[in-house]
Amino acid sequence: MSQPTPALAPLPRVSRRVGAIAESATLAVDARAKALKAAGRPVIGFGAGEPDFPTPPEIVEAAVRAAQDPANHRYTPTAGLPVLREAVAAKTQRDSGYAVDPATVLVTNGGKQAVFQAFATLLDPGDEVLLPTPAWTTYPEAIRLAGGVPVEVFAGPEQGYVVTVEQLEAARTPRTKVLLLNSPSNPTGAVLTPAATEAIGRWALEAGIWVVTDEIYEHLTYDDAVFTPVLRAVPDLADRTVVLNGVAKTYAMTGWRVGWLVGPQDVVKAATNLQSHLTSNVSNVAQRAAVQALTGDLTAVAAMREAFDRRRRTMVAMLSEIDGVEVPVPQGAFYAYPSVAGVLGRTVRGRTVRTSAELAEVVLDEAEVAVVPGEAFGPSGYLRLSYALGDEDLVEGVGRVQRLLAEAR
Template identity: 45%
Template sequence: MTYLSNRVLTMEESVTLAAGARAKELKAQGRDILSLTLGEPDFVTPKNIQDAAIKAIQSGKASFYTVASGLPELKDAINSYMEKFYGYSVDRNQIVAATGGKYVLYAFFMAVLNPDDEVIIPTPYWVSYADQVKMAQGQPVFVQAREENDFKVTAQQLETVRTEKTKVLLLNTPSNPTGMIYTAAELQALGDWAVANDILILADDIYGRLVYNGAAFTPISTLSEAIRKQTIVINGVAKSYAMTGWRVGFAVGNPEIIAAMSKIIGQTTSNLTTVSQYAAIEAFTGDQSAVETMRQAFEERLNTIYPLLNAIPGFEVIKPQGAFYLFPNVKKAMEMKGYTDVTEFTTAILNETGIALVTGAGFGAPENVRLSYATDMDTLKEAVDRLQAFMLD
């Protein structure tokens, strides 16, 4: 007899967190490990944000519960952020803040999905989407975003999988793991399709400010009033502000859905950690120069490492436009080294070179691996050198 639920027995472990944990374990054993696993900026949180958190602690404001959906002052700061980067305002009842973007996504799925409701997820996809849908008793429906189309899906592809149970279209642009960005015209077509078929759009915009080499991020919610009404925007401070440890995410959209998400938060976490809320207020309303400094650093790393990675035998890489990941196709590399399984190939790279990558299998891409360039240039260059030597051995 097992005491575990069927829910957890069928749940997959996060491959990114598992890869990161394995790298840390080996490093603790004395191995020379270069971890390119987690999507975590190597910068510390900007000082003005740290100072705001310290002030909140010292004043005593951080000592108490807040309303489940977030401090009114935080909602006002999020509205200021929306005005500046999305070009439209939202009311407080259209905003909810919670313990990280990941938990905001979970609260959304729990709020809107009934058993067997379908969520369309383009692949490759961030590892937690599918399992969160399943936890809410929904059904993930995958649509392959092909490499020849720069890892982007079309409305025609979506129509081939639409059924009467289709409730949500999930869009992540810039994408984790591919770093690709949908154009305004491409998003318009997807948004119009969703509106025509009364399908909710879940827009995961967490990497929207991390775009490079002149690329532009267009939030789908800005394209028309009809699309905006159909869209729930998910965003947060983790990636752009180097605040992964603060766990601050938010959602903006339909007040009925936002209220339902707030109810779930109230019955689970009670509220986002209060000190993190005060830190986020400063992040959204304070000096933004550190964000641009970090963006420029990521851009330099991408432009330096991309050609070097693409020159490794068997590695074929589409240059990303945003986020901070490279997602090479390693089918030829696996053939050269005698592997048919990408997870086994990734494990071999770790064991033989000390480079920790993430298997593409967890992203729905069995011919790819993901590496994060959210780390220092010396580490990235050393990792590429080791991969080159591994493939030439």
């Protein structure tokens, strides 16, 4: 009599590749803050990187007109509406100072899709990506999902959160294929100087590696800081550079989900093929709104930047009054990234905080203020606070943190 076949070991329900992805820490903090607020707690959230302004009315009106046009009720080219790809090219010439062929533009569902598709198109398993940190929480996850290996290169507050060519060279190996740049930076607000941008770009050119540059905060700089596109600083990099951008931060359009990538034609073609199976075209209504944003003037953008600048100065001044907190002045984006190393090890309302993650929990539980711990972006010992919220909430929220940490012993 034959023996029954032994039961096979059950296969995992979720793939190892996807199961290893961590939840977006910034969105998780924002979701928890909103849930607590909905439950009646007066939580103030500094977690999400989202302008508190409404999308400018002329952009909304363009979307309304688009929704009423049957031409926008159908599929359109995967790479984007030709009129939007042309607008991206014209905007790049206007704002960045170099020419772009509309055929090398791919319109994506927000900046995150552009990030993932850039790495998915460039990386083979085991390829390394130099990732200056602190860095946005999505970058390493997108790199890993694409089969790559993020190699963190840390620059602390003593360097203004800006890595050096020497650090990058020390981290480079025969497996290094890509360098990720993000200036102005999320989470630190650091902005590469023109000289630093050129030095890093020339190093990448000589090293023969690719550059993926995320320029979504290009219009948000303060004081004497200026945004320097790497392809304007080092034009010879064009054949090995992918530029990422979108309308979310500049035009208060986070929910519209329109981003793009620009790069060499073969890379853009491959990324477009990927998108054709992934999502097809971006919503036509959102694309038409983006056309209005990119072809209109920057009056609303200037007004938002002025408000962010005012809030930036208020936040830095208030955080600097807290014992044990060091606050490099952010020069771009809308984030402060203070070091809280001087607070760690102290006891706050009976709880000893040893990491910035523990500190963020105490701040939420005891002060009802949501912040993102440094562990989301690199080493422990830091907090990220967005100043893209109303002035009154900002003052009240940071004031709560001041009063809570004044009790630290």
